[in-house]
Amino acid sequence: MYGGDERDNRYVDEVLAPAAQEKGVTLRRVAVPDTADALNRVLSERQAGWQSGLVDLIWVNGTHFSVGRQADVWQCGWTDLLPNMEYTDPEDSLITDDFGTPVDGCEAPWHKAQFTFFYNSDAVEDPPTSLEGILEWAQEHPGRFTYPAPPDFTGSAFVREVMLSTAGGAEEVPLEYSVEAFEKHAPEALDALRGLAPALWREGRRHPRDEQELNRLFSDGEVDMAMTYGPATLPGLIATGALPESTRALTLMEGTVGNASFLAIPANAGDAAGAMVVANLALSPEQQAAKADLEVWGQFTVLDLERLSPAQTALFKTLTPSPVVPSYEAISHKAHGELGAGWVMALDEAWRRGVAAK
Structure with a gap:
């Protein structure tokens, strides 16, 4: 899994792994810089003919899942075996489709995310309430806004939102x-991003490499707005001092994109049974509530x-609400699903050639 x-x-180390140990499964977290590294490991093992690989479970979604489906590297049809799937909604499109790729029992849902902008309330007195308004604000406040460079996950999502x-x-663009x-649809967006570039931090000549670097710029007061696909983590970042106490989430009138993260089992996993136990445990109300706790994750x-x-519902109702981030119901108002994985790669490449190179 991503270890950054x-x-x-x-x-994973202090909550999920000990719970797995109680069920007789030793869960060892292997940190990777990017999910692609885990997928490439599996692909290499498959090409080498390894029937029993060293990777049993991967935190994955989006293009990495789609690439894995095309390469036939995932075990499929196993999630119906998980007892705790009964607590999920089988009609929920966020967990039945992953960036336009049908899940088809090839990965188990883990948590949801909502693309969200946030701002420094000490610096921004009247925050915009639409993406168009954010772009206008950035033009009016040169140097105070930027976004990570695609193919970073967060920066890539920003380009799609534009x-x-x-x-x-969202209803105008086919999935x-x-x-x-x-x-x-892409040329107008790329034109908008090229027009925005001179107003960005460092005049768009350099972009943060990832969300973590963007957060540091925000914390250091170099920019006044930032973005994340994990808004529920903002209170924890504030508590540790990684973000200022004046951080506040933005909700946009038109809504933003949402998705889900999953756990997938490689087709050549050496211990698929143990991986299924962990995936089922991760779906339990107890683990889901622990993971939703602002003090935990x-x-x-x-x-x-x-x-x-x-009794299970009470686990969630006793969680302390955040003064920084609205509830999921509020922040996902008018949310739209992710575009198909083909869009991600095409837009990332178009941005690299048509925006970053300018």
Whole structure:
């Protein structure tokens, strides 16, 4: 799993792994700089003919899941075997499709995320309430806004949000990528991003490499707005001093993109049974509530709370609400699903060639 965030590492090491040990499974977290590294390891093992690989479970979603489906590296049809899947909504599109790729039992849901902008309330007195307004604010406040360079996950999502905005809304852009749709909707977004560049931090000549570097710029007061796909983690970052106490989340009138993270098992996993035990445990109301705790990790649950018993529901109702981030119901208002994985790669490359190179 991605190892660059202290809170997700600590949750796995101190909460999930001990619970797995109680069920007879030793869970060893292997940190990678990017999920692609884990996928490449599996691909290399497959190419070498390893029938029993060293990777049993991967935290994955989006393009990495899609690439794995195309390469036939995931075990599929196993999530129906997990008893705790009964607590999820089978009609929830965020857990039945992953960036336009049908899940088809090839990965188990882990938590939800919502792309969110946040700002320094000491510096921004009247924050914008739409993406168009954010871009206008950035033009009016040169040097106070930037975004990570794609293919960073957060920066890539920002570019897609700009395209949906310039297209007139998410409903105007087809989920599935095609050259025709790209040629219709991408040019205006790329034009907008090129026009924005001179107003960015360092005049757009350099972008933060990832969300963590963007957070440091925000914390150091070099920019007044930032963005994340994990807004529930903001209170924890404030508590540790990684972000200022004046940090506040923005909700946009038109909504933002949302998705879910998953746990996938490679087809050649050496211990698929143990991996299934962990995936099922990670879906339990107890683990989902622990992970949603702002003091632990602070991630939105994938469970349908209406399917839980009163005692299980109480686990979530006793969680302390955040003064910084609205509830998931509020922050996901008018949310739209992710575009197909083909869009991600095409837009990232178009940004590299048409925006970063300028």
